[in-house]
Amino acid sequence: MNPGREQTMTADGASRPDTTPPAIRLVGVSKHFGPVKANRSIDLSVRQGSIHGLLGENGAGKSTLMKVLFGMMRPDAGRIEIGGRPAAFRSSADALAAGIGMVQQHFSLIGKLTVAENLILGRATSGFVARWLRPLDLESARARAIELSERLGFGIDPSARCETLSVGARQKVEILKALWGGATTLVLDEPTAALSPPDAEELYALLQNLRREGTTIVLISHKMPEIMRLCDRVTVLRDGAVAGEAEIPRAFSDPAERQALEARLVRLMIGRHRPEVPSRSSHIWPTVLSVRQLSDGQRFGPIDLDVKGGEILAVVGVEGNGQSQFVELLIGLRKAAGGGIALDGRDITDMTTLKRFQSGIAHIPEDRHRLAVADGMSLVDNASIGFIDGAPFAPTSFWLSRHRRARFAAGIVRRHKVRASSVEAPVTSLSGGNQQKLVVGRELSRAPRLMIAAQPTRGLDIGSTGAVHEALIGLRDHGAAVLLLSLDLTEVFTIADRIVVFRQGRIVGETTAADADIDRIGRWMSGVDEEARQ
Amino acid sequence: MTMNSIVTPPQNRDVFTGRRQVRMDPAMLAETLGREADVAAAENPGFLPRLVGHFHALSGNLGGQVLTFTLTIAAALIASMPLIWIGGSDLWRAASALFGGALGSGPAIAETLVQMVPLLIAGLAVAVAFHASLFNIGVEGQLVFGGLVAGVAGASLDLPPALLMLVCIFAGMAGGAVFALIPALLKAYRGAHEVVTTIMMNFVAVAISEYAVSPTGPFVAADQPSATERVPDLARLPVIWEGTRLHAGLLVALAAVIVIMWVLYRTPAGFRLRLTGANQGAARASGVSIARVTILAMLASGALAGLAGAVQVLGVYGRFYAAFSPGYGFDAIAVALLGALSPVGVIASAFFFAVLHAGSVPLQAVAGISREMVGVVSGLVVAFVAAQPAALRLLSAMRRRFAGAMPPDGLAETEVSK
Numbered sequence: 001m002n003p004g005r006e007q008t009m010t011a012d013g014a015s016r017p018d019t020t021p022p023a024i025r026l027v028g029v030s031k032h033f034g035p036v037k038a039n040r041s042i043d044l045s046v047r048q049g050s051i052h053g054l055l056g057e058n059g060a061g062k063s064t065l066m067k068v069l070f071g072m073m074r075p076d077a078g079r080i081e082i083g084g085r086p087a088a089f090r091s092s093a094d095a096l097a098a099g100i101g102m103v104q105q106h107f108s109l110i111g112k113l114t115v116a117e118n119l120i121l122g123r124a125t126s127g128f129v130a131r132w133l134r135p136l137d138l139e140s141a142r143a144r145a146i147e148l149s150e151r152l153g154f155g156i157d158p159s160a161r162c163e164t165l166s167v168g169a170r171q172k173v174e175i176l177k178a179l180w181g182g183a184t185t186l187v188l189d190e191p192t193a194a195l196s197p198p199d200a201e202e203l204y205a206l207l208q209n210l211r212r213e214g215t216t217i218v219l220i221s222h223k224m225p226e227i228m229r230l231c232d233r234v235t236v237l238r239d240g241a242v243a244g245e246a247e248i249p250r251a252f253s254d255p256a257e258r259q260a261l262e263a264r265l266v267r268l269m270i271g272r273h274r275p276e277v278p279s280r281s282s283h284i285w286p287t288v289l290s291v292r293q294l295s296d297g298q299r300f301g302p303i304d305l306d307v308k309g310g311e312i313l314a315v316v317g318v319e320g321n322g323q324s325q326f327v328e329l330l331i332g333l334r335k336a337a338g339g340g341i342a343l344d345g346r347d348i349t350d351m352t353t354l355k356r357f358q359s360g361i362a363h364i365p366e367d368r369h370r371l372a373v374a375d376g377m378s379l380v381d382n383a384s385i386g387f388i389d390g391a392p393f394a395p396t397s398f399w400l401s402r403h404r405r406a407r408f409a410a411g412i413v414r415r416h417k418v419r420a421s422s423v424e425a426p427v428t429s430l431s432g433g434n435q436q437k438l439v440v441g442r443e444l445s446r447a448p449r450l451m452i453a454a455q456p457t458r459g460l461d462i463g464s465t466g467a468v469h470e471a472l473i474g475l476r477d478h479g480a481a482v483l484l485l486s487l488d489l490t491e492v493f494t495i496a497d498r499i500v501v502f503r504q505g506r507i508v509g510e511t512t513a514a515d516a517d518i519d520r521i522g523r524w525m526s527g528v529d530e531e532a533r534q
Numbered sequence: 535m536t537m538n539s540i541v542t543p544p545q546n547r548d549v550f551t552g553r554r555q556v557r558m559d560p561a562m563l564a565e566t567l568g569r570e571a572d573v574a575a576a577e578n579p580g581f582l583p584r585l586v587g588h589f590h591a592l593s594g595n596l597g598g599q600v601l602t603f604t605l606t607i608a609a610a611l612i613a614s615m616p617l618i619w620i621g622g623s624d625l626w627r628a629a630s631a632l633f634g635g636a637l638g639s640g641p642a643i644a645e646t647l648v649q650m651v652p653l654l655i656a657g658l659a660v661a662v663a664f665h666a667s668l669f670n671i672g673v674e675g676q677l678v679f680g681g682l683v684a685g686v687a688g689a690s691l692d693l694p695p696a697l698l699m700l701v702c703i704f705a706g707m708a709g710g711a712v713f714a715l716i717p718a719l720l721k722a723y724r725g726a727h728e729v730v731t732t733i734m735m736n737f738v739a740v741a742i743s744e745y746a747v748s749p750t751g752p753f754v755a756a757d758q759p760s761a762t763e764r765v766p767d768l769a770r771l772p773v774i775w776e777g778t779r780l781h782a783g784l785l786v787a788l789a790a791v792i793v794i795m796w797v798l799y800r801t802p803a804g805f806r807l808r809l810t811g812a813n814q815g816a817a818r819a820s821g822v823s824i825a826r827v828t829i830l831a832m833l834a835s836g837a838l839a840g841l842a843g844a845v846q847v848l849g850v851y852g853r854f855y856a857a858f859s860p861g862y863g864f865d866a867i868a869v870a871l872l873g874a875l876s877p878v879g880v881i882a883s884a885f886f887f888a889v890l891h892a893g894s895v896p897l898q899a900v901a902g903i904s905r906e907m908v909g910v911v912s913g914l915v916v917a918f919v920a921a922q923p924a925a926l927r928l929l930s931a932m933r934r935r936f937a938g939a940m941p942p943d944g945l946a947e948t949e950v951s952k
Contacts, residue, residue: 331819332821333818333819352821352823353818353819353820353821354821354822355821356821357557357820357821358556358557360557363819365819367815369813370813370815370816371815371816371818371819372816372819373813373816374809374812374813374816374817375812375813376812376813377808377809377812381805381808381809384805385809385816385820386820386821387556387558388556388802388805388806389554389556389802389821390554390555390556391554391555391556392555392556392558392563392566392567393556393566393802394801394802397801397802397803398801399800399801400799400800400801400802400804400805402800403568404566404567404568405566407565407566407568408562408565408566411562411565411566412562444559445558445559445562446557446558446559447557447558447559447560
């Protein structure tokens, strides 16, 4: 433990008496792309051995700043100092040599290789013989991986193939890989974006261990709880500039103080107050979706479930515990081996996907790239997906209206604030968040009786997330049923009326949101209770 | 009330046409139909801008496509120059023989257009399949079989000439479609890769057509080996340029371009086809039957290939010859790729290949360069088209080096919205 860091500091970091130079110091860094100013004269100072949060909405300039720091882009103005010495990185290799490791948002591991093989992959060995002829020194890599893993509490088997690891374990291997080259400063870009709460917990513990060992960590995130919990200091970016900075005390004497700080950070981040938490459902209509003994004959089910009109039912669970099978069964992409599904009292078990949509199902897919948008088609085309089997777009089989589709797409763009140059633009010219808004708007336009929303706010910033939540709540208030599949428990607690927990393709727990206890849900998700019973 | 609108299903019939109405939020539906006055004000900027807009919507980035097309051709021609030089000829003589031979006079242009017709129709056939992410290498076989069916129908049916011509054309299309149906079914229901099955079907088609007009075959002509009997002159596609071989097949081909353009971009079936090609998962999740799209796309592709064969038989030879196609179906792949799969682009690239084909005879006679050079150029075109993504990456890397980095994903749209 480093006692000097334990004390709470409320004053500005620069004025503290400590004389060690900051691990990273950015002075006046600016970067623009044409007329877009991604970073505007940013000053940032990260203390040695601290966890420094970088908070901001999508497009606030966090990633650009870190790419500049990591040498992947060159700044237009400003300078970078590492450990007090000026640095001019020309590539990420230079940054690595200076002891900066970066863990990108997307995984970079090769599934077919083992952990140890992934760790030594790409580590430059000079000399012809060493590079091409000498066998790989996997043994010592394995030994070192075990040593690191035990010291830091990784708990990873270096001879396991990466494709067999869980998402959480893979994230840890990414961190291990960044540390492998001797990095003393780690930059993590939204490391918990794809993790379940238990996996995220383990990652938090790991980051705390790393801090204790003296590693400096820059944590890019837009999750407020994780910033409050882990960081010593946080810098908030908004519109490419530093909106403010704050010390985060390790312990709060008063919960009100904590709330005040959180509120201040959110205000800095979005430039206004957090949207109001909406009210719970006031009225319950008859059952909309009714599922009886539904199974796919493999690892899903049997499941019984009812969703009433005017209700948001959240399905939670660790990723890969039957959620996607459930959705595929509901929309007809997967054949039911047993049991049945009824929508508004009508049996839809054997209906085609198209008929189910006509009967009032809408679906916001979890995997946008695989199921929701077609790259290479225009915004108009993507907006019309699922609307082309009849009027108003296709009154006859020989005519697909261009004007009506364009007006429809323009309507979605306007209502859901999709930022696009024109409706004829290719959908790939939209950012991920705007593509998601387009998909959400399209699915809301189906006037659904049952909205299946799988991770509907993934990749959206706080403002757009609020808009999606409002839209789902609007559907609910008008008597539709909403099935929300989410890995984000905060989201679930914010808008759901009832929660069921999936584990290994079965429902293992159910609670109303009002009585929900996060610990109990966590136990259901991880199966601790079941194991205890056995 | 809005509440009612969601609780009760919306109307199920279109108010104007009475056709089935897609389930849609009433507010969005009203917005989509729009009031005529608003439409006139907002969307009728005048005839010419609208025409340009139509064209723009169909072609995407037109300037970029024309540039890509030109550069690809230039690269292929430049890359074949060393071969001409090694062959001992000089470039200027080769170029003037090629282009003079293809475009130097009225009759030469007519002959080039004659060569263009089968390439254009077959190129469309390949492009249609490509739009659904299907690689139909069997166009050659479908074309030969379509030609055979058209030739046999023309020689053996006793019908009024105009009707016989139509029957021959449709018989040819049906023949091509049947030959494409087998790989389509195998792909749709058995998952057999269409590249493998269509290649094999090529051998079947060629073998069947050779047998049909072999000395012991059922359809061989009495006066001509390896051919069917003649199609009556009046049932042939008429010559549209006196004194040349240029026949009405050119009009058929241009009509096919318009029809395919309409089908792809202005019909629900075409939308399903393009969606399936762009993202099969999204297509399935929105209720499109992939098997059906696969079969329809292959049938359309095969029918176009059969049309190319029938037009060639009815327009140029007046009868089916066993070896009437010098590999139109294979050149069609290069045609479709160079045309960037767009029907209009296919016209341009078919014309380019037609120039090569028509110019290859003078090339050999005047400049002493083997006709096979044409095959070399068409192979190079395919190679350069395949290299386009890599070339684009290289270009953007160079731009990064000279002008700083490219904007990351999230920022591109901020730029344009200003």
